[in-house]
Amino acid sequence: KAGVTQTPRYLIKTRGQQVTLSCSPISGHRSVSWYQQTPGQGLQFLFEYFSETQRNKGNFPGRFSGRQFSNSRSEMNVSTLELGDSALYLCASSLERGSGNTIYFGEGSWLTVV
Amino acid sequence: QQQVKQSPQSLIVQKGGISIINCAYENTAFDYFPWYQQFPGKGPALLIAIRPDVSEKKEGRFTISFNKSAKQFSLHIMDSQPGDSATYFCAASKGTSNTGKLIFGQGTTLQVKP
Numbered sequence: 465k466a467g468v469t470q471t472p473r474y475l476i477k478t479r480g481q482q483v484t485l486s487c488s489p490i491s492g493h494r495s496v497s498w499y500q501q502t503p504g505q506g507l508q509f510l511f512e513y514f515s516e517t518q519r520n521k522g523n524f525p526g527r528f529s530g531r532q533f534s535n536s537r538s539e540m541n542v543s544t545l546e547l548g549d550s551a552l553y554l555c556a557s558s559l560e561r562g563s564g565n566t567i568y569f570g571e572g573s574w575l576t577v578v
Numbered sequence: 579q580q581q582v583k584q585s586p587q588s589l590i591v592q593k594g595g596i597s598i599i600n601c602a603y604e605n606t607a608f609d610y611f612p613w614y615q616q617f618p619g620k621g622p623a624l625l626i627a628i629r630p631d632v633s634e635k636k637e638g639r640f641t642i643s644f645n646k647s648a649k650q651f652s653l654h655i656m657d658s659q660p661g662d663s664a665t666y667f668c669a670a671s672k673g674t675s676n677t678g679k680l681i682f683g684q685g686t687t688l689q690v691k692p
Contacts, residue, residue, distance in 0.1 A: 497679070506685055507680075509679050566624055566627075568624070569622045
């Protein structure tokens with residue numbers, strides 16, 4: 465069974481641009497969440513989607529957005545990129561919602577903003 | 579506000595020794611406490627998890643000890659091996675409405691010397 469797949473793995477963007485990251489969850493998984501990982505702030509929750517609806521949102525500005533499609537695949541978008549957005553963006557999926565459902569992470573998309 | 583505090587930040591252990599990582603949480607509504615292991619260039623992978631109605635859970639060389647009254651939990655790695663060298667994160671989540679929202683500790687970088 466394939467794991468959580470994220471594309472692209474690495475990308476470099478210029479300040480002010482926007483970026484879209486893609487995530488394919490494990491087959492059958494309906495919940496998808498996104499995290500930002502930086503050396504200074506660690507792993508921070510961005511948002512969670514289930515059945516194409518955003519269920520939870522972390523403390524990030526509105527420049528960060530996401531969506532989920534009917535096949536559970538998800539995308540996140542960051543507009544007007546800032547240098548501080550440079551990070552590893554991790555997508556995670558779980559079978560269902562509910563505390564205790566194992567959350568599986570992808571290998572992440574490394575974003576560098578210059 | 580950091581809701582899960584993890585210590586130590588880094589840890590060096592000799593092969594065969596015991597590695598101990600501690601976490602403390604603030605929110606008594608948390609009901610799921612997983613530990614994740616992350617190797618460089620990879621996403622976090624679930625190691626072991628515990629619920630607050632259990633004081634200890636063991637899986638192979640990995641044991642979680644949980645102290646509900648103290649709001650603390652810890653990971654013990656017995657017979658530590660060089661292959662265990664990685665970054666470890668504790669996390670917590672609460673309730674069915676927050677499945678994908680894991681609150682992570684800041685991480686502990688473990689180095690096991692041969």
